[in-house]
Amino acid sequence: MIFRPPLLLVLLSAGASWATQTPMSADSGSGKCLSLSSNNHRTAYDACCSAGSTSGTESVNGVEFSYTCGKWATGSSKTPLKGVDARECAKHCAADSDCLAASWTPRGQCFLVTTQGYSSASGNNFLLIEKTGKVVDEPEPEGGCAKPVEAAKGQCEKEASARCEGEKATLSAMEKAECEKKIAEKCAGDATSAVEALKAQCEQEKATLGLAQKEECDKKIAETAGAVEASKAQCEAEKGVIAQTEKAECDKKMAEKCQAEASGAVEASKAQCEKAKADITNNMKTQCEAEKANQASEWEAAKAKLESEKAELQKALDAMKETCGGGTASHDGSEVAKRLSDVGPTPQHNICPQFGGQEFTTTTSSGHTARWRVNCNMFVTGHWYVDRTCPPGSIVQILRERQENRDYKGLFWNTVNTCHEVIPTPGTSGMYLNKTPNYPNHAFIERID
Numbered sequence: 001m002i003f004r005p006p007l008l009l010v011l012l013s014a015g016a017s018w019a020t021q022t023p024m025s026a027d028s029g030s031g032k033c034l035s036l037s038s039n040n041h042r043t044a045y046d047a048c049c050s051a052g053s054t055s056g057t058e059s060v061n062g063v064e065f066s067y068t069c070g071k072w073a074t075g076s077s078k079t080p081l082k083g084v085d086a087r088e089c090a091k092h093c094a095a096d097s098d099c100l101a102a103s104w105t106p107r108g109q110c111f112l113v114t115t116q117g118y119s120s121a122s123g124n125n126f127l128l129i130e131k132t133g134k135v136v137d138e139p140e141p142e143g144g145c146a147k148p149v150e151a152a153k154g155q156c157e158k159e160a161s162a163r164c165e166g167e168k169a170t171l172s173a174m175e176k177a178e179c180e181k182k183i184a185e186k187c188a189g190d191a192t193s194a195v196e197a198l199k200a201q202c203e204q205e206k207a208t209l210g211l212a213q214k215e216e217c218d219k220k221i222a223e224t225a226g227a228v229e230a231s232k233a234q235c236e237a238e239k240g241v242i243a244q245t246e247k248a249e250c251d252k253k254m255a256e257k258c259q260a261e262a263s264g265a266v267e268a269s270k271a272q273c274e275k276a277k278a279d280i281t282n283n284m285k286t287q288c289e290a291e292k293a294n295q296a297s298e299w300e301a302a303k304a305k306l307e308s309e310k311a312e313l314q315k316a317l318d319a320m321k322e323t324c325g326g327g328t329a330s331h332d333g334s335e336v337a338k339r340l341s342d343v344g345p346t347p348q349h350n351i352c353p354q355f356g357g358q359e360f361t362t363t364t365s366s367g368h369t370a371r372w373r374v375n376c377n378m379f380v381t382g383h384w385y386v387d388r389t390c391p392p393g394s395i396v397q398i399l400r401e402r403q404e405n406r407d408y409k410g411l412f413w414n415t416v417n418t419c420h421e422v423i424p425t426p427g428t429s430g431m432y433l434n435k436t437p438n439y440p441n442h443a444f445i446e447r448i449d
Contacts (some may be wrong), residue, residue, distance in 0.1 A: 352442075
C-alpha cells in the first residue's frame with residue numbers, strides 16, 4: 001500500500017472542532033446560530049430559525065451582530081458570496097469596515113450591505129444579519145493552537161511509524177523505484193498541504209489573538225513541518241519495493257474510495273437541487289397569488305370606470321335627443337327602418353356614421369314589436385357572443401327573426417365582417433359598451449325596449 005501521512009486529516013479535524021466551539025460573550029443571545037459552522041446550510045438555517053426562535057444577538061470575531069429570520073436587507077450587493085454558512089457570512093461582514101449588514105440564505109448565498117440607510121423587508125428563507133456597533137472581547141481558545149498542533153504531530157508520527165512497519169513486510173524488489181517515486185510525491189504533497197492548511201487556519205485565528213500567541217503558533221508550525229520531513233526521510237530509508245499484488249490492492253481501494261466519494265457528492269447535489277426547486281415553486285406561487293389579487297382590483301376599477309363612461313354617454317345621448325327635437329320621433333318608425341331594410345349584412349361600410357344614434361322599431365307578422373338603437377364605434381363586454389358569418393338578408397330582417405327571444409340583446413359587426421349575436425353570459429352582472437376610436441367601423445345595434 002502507498003504511504004500517506006494522516007497529518008492533513010488530523011489538522012483539518014482539529015481546526016473544524018475549534019471553529020465550531022468559538023466562545024461567545026455573556027450577552028450574545030442563544031449562541032446556536034452564528035456560532036455554528038456547517039456544510040449543510042439548511043441545518044444551519046434551522047438552527048437559527050426553528051423551535052420558535054426567530055431572532056437573537058451573537059458575536060463573531062469580536063463584532064456583535066443581531067440576526068432576524070424571514071428578513072433581508074435592501075441595497076444588498078448584486079453578486080453574492082457562495083457556499084458559505086451563516087457564521088462565514090457574518091465573518092466576511094465583520095472583516096469589512098464598510099459592511100453594515102448581510103442577507104444570508106440556506107442556499108449558501110451571502111449578500112453584503114454597504115449602503116447607508118438601508119431598510120429591511122420580509123422574505124422566505126432569508127436571515128438578516130446586522131452589526132449592532134458593539135465590539136465584544138472573545139477569550140482565545142485555551143492553549144492557543146498548541147494542543148491541535150501537538151495532537152496532529154503525535155498522531156502523524158504514530159500512524160507514520162505503524163504504516164511503515166506494516167508495509168515493509170510486503171515490499172518487493174521489482175517495484176522499489178516506482179514505490180519510492182510515488183511515496184516521495186505523495187508525502188511531499190501531503191506534507192505541503194498539511195502545513196499550508198495549518199498556516200491558513202492559524203492566520204485566520206491570529207486576527208483575534210495576541211502577539212505572543214502568534215509567535216507560539218508559528219513555532220509549532222515549524223516543529224510540525226520538521227516532524228513531517230523527518231517521518232518522510234525515515235520512510236524513504238526503510239522502504240524497498242511494493243509487491244505487484246499489494247499495488248493492485250492499493251489501486252483498487254483508491255478507486256473504491258473515489259467512487260464512494262463521487263456518489264455521495266452526487267446525492268448531496270441532487271438533494272440541494274430538489275430543495276432549490278421547491279423554494280422557487282413556493283416563491284412563484286406566492287407571487288402568483290399576489291398578482292391575481294392585484295389583477296382583481298384592477299378589473300373592479302376598470303368596471304367602475306366603464307359604468308361611469310356609460311352614464312356619461314347616455315347623458316350625452318339624451319342631450320342630443322333633446323337638441324334634435326325632444327325625442328326620437330324624427331328617427332323613429334318606418335323611415336329609419338325602411339332605409340335600413342335596404343342595407344345588407346355588412347353595415348360597417350353603410351351604417352356609420354349616418355345612422356349613428358338613431359332608433360327604429362321592427363314588427364313581426366304576429367304583431368310583436370322591438371325597439372333598437374344604432375351605436376357607432378362601440379364594442380360590447382360582459383356578454384357572451386355567438387360568432388358566425390353574417391347571415392343573408394337586410395339588417396331589419398335579421399333583427400326581426402330574433403326579436404321574440406327576450407335574451408337577444410343586439411347585433412355587432414367587427415372589422416373583418418364577423419357577426420356577433422349578443423346573448424347574456426350566465427352569472428354576469430351586466431352588459432357594457434366601450435368606445436373603440438381605433439376601429440371606426442365597429443357597429444352595434446342595441447335592443448332598448
